[in-house]
């Protein structure tokens with residue numbers, strides 16, 4: 001019966017998204033009058049989950065699941081859902097969760113709604129609100145199957161604290177050999193990722209060339225932000241593809257999005273509209289971004305950004 | 320190697336999105352449809368396998384007759400044959416069931432789909448096809464090489480990328496990076512002429528339930544006007560972000 005939530009960790013620490021999906025699972029459990037069970041993979045200390053509404057934790061320790069493999073993870077979550085008799089399984093919108101969720105849906109023969117942004121509006125029929133048309137609209141989607149999988153959009157539901165205690169028990173799954181083997185990982189561990197970032201500093205063609213990104217990185221550093229860019233900037237090779245955000249790039253759902261020298265084309269805005277507060281810095285007061293932004297500065301990035309860095313440093317020093 | 324490229328027929332990225340029939344249907348009036356951008360990258364990569372490794376490339380769409388121009392465009396870009404499964408695409412799971420059936424029927428070695436369609440943004444069809452056909456699956460694919468029955472795939476992960484090795488049969492969820500933007504092809508006259516002669520087969524759907532149903536759409540609430548801050552007064556911006564927006 002209990003709502004099952006897959007709580008992801010990285011290097012032994014729960015991701016913020018894990019605590020957000022736990023909060024979400026608690027809201028669903030309240031609606032259904034049941035409890036929340038979390039499943040964790042290779043993490044020792046799970047006590048924090050109790051603070052976000054989890055009643056029970058199924059702890060999996062398995063060296064075969066040491067690096068992410070979508071099949072093995074999906075099989076493990078499936079077996080946990082079956083053990084718990086869960087009718088609802090909640091996952092996040094991380095790259096890994098989006099990778100395993102469709103496999104899990106097939107395994108459980110479950111309808112899957114991705115990019116869900118609110119607690120269900122009704123549990124019978126089971127109806128959730130999700131973003132569609134790349135943030136240009138919302139869709140109310142009804143899940144018709146007995147078992148339902150919900151993928152929660154990052155930063156949409158938020159963290160809801162709940163003082164409680166989670167009991168923990170060991171759980172082992174039987175998994176088949178993965179047909180996909182990780183050979184090498186190339187990942188900057190010292191940088192905030194766009195997916196996890198609370199703040200994203202993004203720059204466009206207005207910056208004129210890759211040599212001018214120093215100030216963008218510095219601004220991001222001061223704010224503890226991730227860096228991003230518009231599509232032409234990555235197409236021109238000024239910045240890596242992984243920084244391209246927008247309708248055909250990565251979606252951004254941060255608390256603050258700062259756009260510097262970005263015009264605000266519809267395809268760009270579609271991908272970043274889910275951000276809560278948007279700031280634009282652009283020389284052209286007519287740039288479409290000003291219609292989408294909450295705060296704007298009409299000015300030259302080469303003058304505004306260095307000054308803003310100084311102001312923010314002074315502000316941070318006072319905090 | 321037999322490659323199947325799944326083509327989703329989606330509104331052009333510049334489209335204004337409207338709904339009709341009491342906000343229950345997507346209003347296609349005045350909307351121009353295109354090949355889903357993620358699928359276009361995949362199709363272009365498939366052309367490389369065709370030209371360099373002699374692969375045979377079929378494109379497939381699950382949809383009504385109105386999607387045929389999109390399939391013809393894929394043929395004009397260079398695919399050898401097209402299949403349309405004659406049913407309206409209702410939800411991701413049922414579309415995946417239709418596509419899995421096509422994959423089994425045609426014994427494809429490699430299925431290239433997009434990481435996500437830009438209309439419903441389900442992000443589920445490729446993984447479900449893999450699950451339903453017991454094929455290997457790599458999502459967020461930004462690089463793909465095939466050598467015999469082994470494949471090396473580069474996958475984008477949060478904050479970086481990883482290289483994985485796997486084998487055929489394989490399904491990938493592809494995106495930009497599979498090929499570069501500059502590699503995308505615009506069909507030329509010859510391609511368009513040839514496309515008319517290539518086979519576009521219409522097949523009837525299998526029975527498949529819709530596991531999810533779209534009941535209503537909403538548009539985001541209109542936004543208030545931007546607050547402008549003078550470039551000489553950035554303290555004010557810091558102040559607003561801290562005290563008003565509470566984001567720093």
Ligand SMILES: Cc1cc2nc3c(=O)[nH]c(=O)nc-3n(C[C@H](O)[C@H](O)[C@H](O)COP(=O)(O)OP(=O)(O)OC[C@H]3O[C@@H](n4cnc5c(N)ncnc54)[C@H](O)[C@@H]3O)c2cc1C
Pocket residue numbers: 203204205206207229230231232233244245246247248249260261262263264265266267268271281282283284287299300301302332356
């Ligand atoms: C199918 C398709 C998909 C697309 N998908 C995406 C996507 O996912 N993401 C995306 O970003 N784009 C996407 N685009 C491209 C999009 O249409 C725009 O071309 C792109 O977003 C523009 O990037 P930009 O704002 O950096 O450059 P520009 O439009 O060239 O704008 C540069 C801006 O910088 C300003 N500027 C110039 N100098 C300065 C200065 N010194 N200080 C401050 N401001 C300055 C200018 O006033 C201008 O507004 C897509 C396009 C298509 C056709």
Ligand SMILES: Nc1ncnc2c1ncn2[C@@H]1O[C@H](COP(=O)(O)O)[C@@H](O)[C@H]1O
Pocket residue numbers: 324325326327328355357358379380381382408411414431432433434435436437439440441442443444445
């Ligand atoms: N109706 C369809 N016909 C063919 N392929 C589709 C269809 N819908 C989705 N796909 C494929 O699945 C990918 C992901 O779609 P989705 O899961 O809807 O986000 C798309 O990029 C296509 O490759």
